[in-house]
Amino acid sequence: MKWNNKSHEFDSIGRFLASVKHVYFYGIGGHLKEIWECIECGREWFSDISFSFVDRNENLQSVGFCGQRIISPRELYEALDKENDRYLVVACPLGKTGDEIRDLLIANGVKEDKIAMGFDFLFTLIPIYFLYKYDKVFFTSQNIVPSSACNLNCRECLNFNPYIKKPVVYSLENVKKDIDVFFNAVDLIWRFQVTGGEPLLYPYFKEVLEYIDDNYRDRIFRLETVTNGTIIPNDEICEFLAKRKIFVFLDDYTLSLQNEHKKIRKDIERKFESFGVRYLNNYVDRWFKIYPGTKKQSEEELMDFFNSCANPYSTIENGKISACNYMLYAEKAGLLEGCKDDYYDLTDYDVSKKKELIEFRLRHNNKGYTSFCNQCAGYYLINENWYYPAIQVEKR
Numbered sequence: 001m002k003w004n005n006k007s008h009e010f011d012s013i014g015r016f017l018a019s020v021k022h023v024y025f026y027g028i029g030g031h032l033k034e035i036w037e038c039i040e041c042g043r044e045w046f047s048d049i050s051f052s053f054v055d056r057n058e059n060l061q062s063v064g065f066c067g068q069r070i071i072s073p074r075e076l077y078e079a080l081d082k083e084n085d086r087y088l089v090v091a092c093p094l095g096k097t098g099d100e101i102r103d104l105l106i107a108n109g110v111k112e113d114k115i116a117m118g119f120d121f122l123f124t125l126i127p128i129y130f131l132y133k134y135d136k137v138f139f140t141s142q143n144i145v146p147s148s149a150c151n152l153n154c155r156e157c158l159n160f161n162p163y164i165k166k167p168v169v170y171s172l173e174n175v176k177k178d179i180d181v182f183f184n185a186v187d188l189i190w191r192f193q194v195t196g197g198e199p200l201l202y203p204y205f206k207e208v209l210e211y212i213d214d215n216y217r218d219r220i221f222r223l224e225t226v227t228n229g230t231i232i233p234n235d236e237i238c239e240f241l242a243k244r245k246i247f248v249f250l251d252d253y254t255l256s257l258q259n260e261h262k263k264i265r266k267d268i269e270r271k272f273e274s275f276g277v278r279y280l281n282n283y284v285d286r287w288f289k290i291y292p293g294t295k296k297q298s299e300e301e302l303m304d305f306f307n308s309c310a311n312p313y314s315t316i317e318n319g320k321i322s323a324c325n326y327m328l329y330a331e332k333a334g335l336l337e338g339c340k341d342d343y344y345d346l347t348d349y350d351v352s353k354k355k356e357l358i359e360f361r362l363r364h365n366n367k368g369y370t371s372f373c374n375q376c377a378g379y380y381l382i383n384e385n386w387y388y389p390a391i392q393v394e395k396r
């Protein structure tokens, strides 16, 4: 979105969200699980709100979800009849199912301004809620890339590894500086992720996580890292990850990688189990290709594209957060020349800028799009180019 009322873009929705007393999550499944994890991690901040789960599936109603009771749609509509205006119904599933639930809610008389989509709730509405309810800067996620060096060369890598001529490897001091600058501005965050490149190749991998954990852990709901599952971390690292409760996305690229990698990956799993590392077995059967995309014909088209893309991820680097993480990676890989409007500089941040910072993080900026949008095929929600994950290509 192009800024047109900086620091006031969310005033109206913010006032409403700060007044909400009951949230109904409609549609049980993976996306609700993610939303619920975030809420559970920050329970004290949501203590003014009651939450209910809704699903039409009677089997699900009889077993519940995440330890919560599930009510039927009929019970939802009866409950809404008795609500004043301080409620929100969230259509949780992504894609078509979410849209169908939204249409059903409208057909049953729920007002459109009382309905939110699950993805927006998690990535947009929760940060606005924190800002207007508590005057706190809350980000749903942020990542940091200490190094873009990697041992693999995946064709569709979203870090554009095949295009990188020389990886950027930051000093520990530089990374710590970015972490400090970030937490000087951001009060609370659900997911803070140390990524790459391949994080396990970064010489100060442990030191970076240790620094974050020692200094800012009380502000992070979930401290994370990710690995491509081809490097067995040593005992010291495994012990550290377990002790500091650092969550690991253990990617599974065995669909594309050769047999020897299958064994390595199994060994990593076993090792994580034995050390008690908290990890997610991250198997996906497809990846989207983000570059190159079709050229856009006008500013309007670029703005529409950026709005519909909805990529919620951003990276902190050199004191600035990016409007889109992929834009930053594309710039580093030499695919484009970025501009000032693609970044929000946190080095001269002060608390009077809370609202504009949240607005920028929630996809507002001076142009209404980024320097990458004209070459990009978009985040997976709007992307139609799918391939097997981690197909390897020759290094340049």
Ligand SMILES: C[S@@+](CC[C@H](N)C(=O)[O-])C[C@H]1O[C@@H](n2cnc3c(N)ncnc32)[C@H](O)[C@@H]1O
Binding pocket: 150, 156, 157, 158, 159, 195, 196, 197, 198, 199, 226, 227, 228, 229, 249, 251, 286, 287, 288, 289, 290
């Ligand atoms: C760029 S990788 C860096 C971390 C590490 N090297 C790895 O591959 O797990 C960060 C995350 O992006 C995912 N990823 C990379 N390219 C992707 C694509 N084209 N589509 C979907 N996910 C992708 C990876 O699976 C990983 O979970």
Ligand code: SF4
Binding pocket: 150, 151, 152, 153, 154, 157, 158, 159, 160, 161, 196, 197, 198, 228, 390
């Ligand atoms: S997606 Fe592949 S090439 Fe890219 S950083 Fe991860 S392992 Fe390396």
